[in-house]
Amino acid sequence: MTGRGSFRPEISLRVREALHGYGFILIWVLGFALFTALPLAQTFHYSVNQVTVSAASINLNFVEWANYTRALFTDPNFVELLVGYTIETLVSVPIVLIFAMIIAMFLNLKFRLKGVFRVIFFLPIVITSGPVIKELTAQGAASAPGIASLPAVIDFLEQLPRALRTPVEYLLTSFILILWFSGVQILIYLSSLQKVDRSVYEAAAIDGASSWEIFWKIILPSLSTATVVNAVYTIVTLSHFSENKVIRYIYDQTYDVQGGIGYASAMAFIYFGVMVVLLGIVYLFLIQWAKRTA
Amino acid sequence: MQQVLHHPIVERLRGLLFGSRARRGLTFTAALYALLIAIGFVYLxxxxxxxxxSIKSPGDLLNPMVQWVPTELYLGNYLKGYRVLDYPNTLVTSVLISMTPSLLQTAVASLVGxxxxxxxxxxxxxVFALLLxxxxxxxxxTVIPQMLTYRDLGLLGNPLALILPALMGQGFRSAIFVLIFYQSFISLPKVLEESxxxxxxxxxxxxxxIAVPSALPAYIVSFIxxxxxxxxxxxxxxxxxxGGVTTLPMQLSRFTQAYENLYPPGTVNIFDRLNExxxxxxxxxxxxxxLVIYFVLQRWFVESVEMTGITGE
Structure with a gap:
């Protein structure tokens, strides 16, 4: 009897705690169902239908996977845009990561006027928005000035095999644009660096480690989690950026007579799939790397 | 030779240039500043x-000699930009449209976190997987069905279309804010709560x-x-x-069109045509x-991570 008596309140306490916990997240769960899960399912439903929208109603005509096959095998633009997006993402991510890491390490040092530089380096957090970046690129203010049009560089590019030329060309024309996407990443790296105890560096230096060794053996391993977070963040921001060519194409097709909502939805899902695969590849790669360095 | 190399003055000079264990040398400092300035220039x-x-007069714009230093401070462009953007209206709209969902999103994210x-x-x-x-x-x-639903409800063009998702924790990048609050609440000592x-x-x-006051920095950072x-x-x-309300970035994205409505290309003289x-x-x-917000609140931006105690996990 006494055993049961002391057991019961224990259970009800746990249940009570769980119920209160659910109470706090309830609104989010409802919101997820209403504003994410349901529209996602509906978009998928549209993607396997021919959708015609009139003022009064939405007509669906089931077409199986026709929209998907059209996007992948008939549409002359979509696959090309997807390949371009994949290349650009795979080129941009390492640049953003390395650049953000370098800047964070600079900002972790002590030097005069540090505050001024910090304010400048975090400007991208505030400014990177679609229309602004678009205006800046249109005026030529965002690309590495003139490097890609130098005769020597053009000659060099022509010698490269096709598969290599596109990424290198992209790198040269958009280098500065890529840097504009590294504001938050610098912030995250900086916070990880500041968590490393300074005495660890001192101990390593006393033991005779060079700064080169300290970087590879102490700093880099301590940044591995931040690197994974930053890589995911970078891929997601680049893929959601409203001036992204694939997104623009899908958006245009939504209102196009030839395209329509069904077709645009199918492309949205293919794009999402490619993005998840990219995320997966980069994630697995970095996790492997993090395990080896740790 | 050996003696010269180890002469105290040479030693000091070398220490000054290349640094020692205790402090950095001049070479390193110069290289550091050179790099910082180069990168800063990229952003600036x-x-x-x-x-x-934006302050170049039409004459300066056509003059190939004028690159970085305009011959005069010409504010005519700003006058036009101000009119084309319908600045006072779109500015107030933008402020309201961005602050209202943010306020709600922050509040809800803190509850969930x-x-x-x-x-x-x-x-x-x-829940964490779904957040991600x-x-x-x-x-x-997800946007098309939402748009069609809003259309049926007559909410298209109404700020509620942005406010409702934010109110239910599904606003723009809500997941990040939930994680920020999760991080700052998880370190709260349990003793306070229990007593x-x-x-x-x-x-x-x-x-x-107890929780809200302890996480004040997280609220401010999230809101900003x-x-x-x-x-x-x-x-x-x-x-x-x-079709309903127009924010500043929206008006900017159709700047050319709006400009030509105000200054029809056929009727205005050459200096009033749309130029860069x-x-x-x-x-x-x-x-x-x-920029104004950034410079006023820069401490909250640059120290946001330390203030909210995000560890990056």
Missing amino acids: QPLLFMFIT YGLARYRFWGKPL ATFIIPPQN ARLDGASDLRIFFS FSTVWYWNETFLTVIFLE AVKMSGTFLNILPL
């Missing part, structure tokens, strides 16, 4: 370019009187970042608000409020 150059172009951090319940990993999913799923995978519970305080009461992100977000705002200087003044007017 577009802004400088934008600003300088608190629930996740302070209570044990079944299904927590699932809301961050990853591209907006175009309040012994005093008979309810869960909500504990949340408002959320406002900036909502301000810069154009994909969703264009789809949901088009006017466009740049429009762009600059668009980011000016953000």
